[in-house]
Amino acid sequence: MRFPRSQILSAALSFVLIAPVVVAQSSSEALSLNDAIRQALDKNFTIKAQASGTMASRADLSAEWGDFHPRFSGSYTHGEDGSPQSADPFTGNRPxxxxxxxxxxxxxxxxxSPWGxxxxxxxxxxxxxxxxxxxxxxxxxxxxxxxxxxxxxGFGYDANMVGVRIARATHGSSRWQYRQTVMDVVTSVINGFLELDFAHKNLDIARRSRDLAQGLLDENEKRFEAGSLSQADVTSARTRVATREEAILISERAVSIAENFLKGLISDEKTAALLSQNLVIAKAPALPDHHPDPAVEFMAALERRPDYQQAKLNVARTDANRRYRRNQLLPQxxxxxxxxxxxxxxxxxxxxxxxxxxxxxxxxxxxxxxTPLTFAAERGRYRSAKFSQEQAEMQLAQTEQNIVVMLGNAAGQIETTRQRVEVSRHSLGLAEQALDAELKKLRAGSGSTFFVLAQQEILAGAEISAYRAEIDHQRALAEYDRQLGITLEKHGIAIEGDTETKY
CATH class of the missing domain: 2.20.200 (Outer membrane efflux proteins (OEP))
Structure with missing residues (x-):
């Protein structure tokens, strides 16, 4: 993606959410992922802070151009100069x-002028x-x-436009940093939304597991009263009910933590009232699956990755300074x-x-x-500028290499989580069958409470693993979009200018 060239007096950073989303809901409606992203774009403090930084860099660029604008000046001075006269040599009188x-x-x-x-x-x-x-x-x-x-x-554009060129590169870098910030926040919102959804599912599993243990306890108590089951089986079931009650408390706390994290991303509330706000989310939507090919998508990623574009602008910035310093080696x-x-x-x-x-x-x-007699200061500054440019070029190459590695890791993570989803779903099915078999054996008199309780916990663990694999797969897809630099396009967000936010 290429940004349009910045104009001196008017450019604006705005976000337009193109994808169809639900309008602002009443407090009784669940918050969708699109609505959460909308609120983050409007209220997130990190985005607002970076927007101010981008506006500041645009103002700096305008100020550099302003140095070439004509100036009006005026002055008035009054002076009085008295010159004493020599004394008359004959009379001694002084006129x-x-x-x-x-x-x-x-x-x-x-x-x-720009040429000096x-x-x-x-x-x-x-x-x-x-x-x-x-x-x-x-x-x-x-x-x-x-x-x-x-x-x-002091002759030519290299010597006189250095301030403008550096400010333009700095502003361009700030705009790319703004894009990076929005991408990071949107990805964090997606992850936070998914984690809150998982926390709720984990809580549901803990409650169902407690209910299963409670059901088994009730059944064991009836069978104990009928004389067909020992007291040890009843005690074992009662212990597991208590243990699973504790798991519910831990899961409820995890829901609260995940909820607060998401609220911190999508709200501009700064007081303790933030903690008391109730956040009800809709079911997390499945992100479009993707079969990544880093070798094919690498070059396109370079055009959209903010860190790579910032590294290129840093090379341009150091090159402008090097050319200026080379000009300063000449006599005046x-x-x-x-x-x-x-x-x-x-x-x-x-x-x-x-x-x-x-x-x-x-x-x-x-x-x-x-002209200086030695040019020692000028030569030193020029050498420093050359080394700074070489450093920027090496950092650009390092960034390019890092992108290759990060794309490969993100692509590998997608494949791993996709396989985890398949394996965990298969394991969940087997755990359900095993629990059903243990219950039948217990009711037939050939099984034991211990094995039923153990199988219930295995089933709960399998459910959690299955949900965790699905959430991790969704997070891996979101991370790969971020590594490709297409997070905003995937969610219908367009950066158009510098100052105004529209939906």
Missing amino acids: PSSIVETDTYNLGIGGI MSYRLTAYSQNQRGTFNGFADNYFTFSGLEASQPLLR VDLVGSVGYNGLDNHVSKSQLQVIDRDSRSYSVGVVFS
Whole structure:
């Protein structure tokens, strides 16, 4: 997936849930997985925090472009300069000091271009008067263009656009990080929803197991009263009922923990009221099964994986800095010049009119040169920038290798959990048959309470293993989607811009 190129003034990160979902429910309705994802997109603090970071990086990019926008400036200064006169050598008298008063007005618009030229369109007026002219107004006016163009150091886009290029890469990385954050949160919501569903199933199994033990206890008590069963069988059944009551308490606590975890992902409640909110979920939907092929899907994963795209942007960022540092190895040679018109009169309006009429032209041109004697600092910074780029390239290669490994592991996990589902379902069927056989033997007088209770626990364990395998298979599918970078597309979530969230 490629993001559209960021615009300077308007880009927005928004989420659109395309897949059909149930609208906001009343408190009596069960929460579906799609509704849980919706609420997470709207309320999750991690997503909100990353969104603010993305907006901050966009503002930084806008600020870097702003450095090339023209600036208006103006100034006014007043000065008075008194110059003492030498004493008369014959009389020793000192004549009055000469005084020069100066008022200076300056207005201008200037800036710097992306290729390095600094410019300023200025209007300048100075009124200088004093004892030399009886304090009569004397306005000198200049209006024109002043410019300075670097020819070596500071010349070109590499030297002047480095801030924009780094900020653009940083903003792009932040947008990919936003996508990664949303993917991670959505995957966590899926896992949390599945774990809460499993916790409820585990609780149901514990209760059924307790009910089976209680049923056996009731039956054993009747048979004991009839004299066909020993007291030991009754005691054994009663012990197992107590043990399974404890298992119910543990399962209820597991439900509470799983419920709180999911509420923390989909709610923006910050007080203890979060703990008292009742969360009723619908049956977890089965994710579409997938037969992964990492070798085929690897290249497509690179285009969608945020970590890989961030690593590529980091290479671009370090490359921009390296090119800038290479430019700074050059001497400073600037072509400077100005062109404009002068005016001089006792009246400011007439002085300005002379400028407008272009009566007296003024221009200058020259070259300014400077260079360090050793370039030691510049060479050191350039070498550092080169090594930083090499490091970024190695990190990109490492990220690519990690993706291969993680895709392979995620694909292998899907195959393992798929086989676990098949095996656990088969084991569950056998456990049901074994329990039924032990009950028949007990009622026929050839079995024992011990074996029936043991088989009940084996059945409960088989049920839990079967549900656990199904949940783990669903989690493995969700994780493989995350490794491929297609979690958002799978759930109908589209990232469109930078600021607004819509459903």
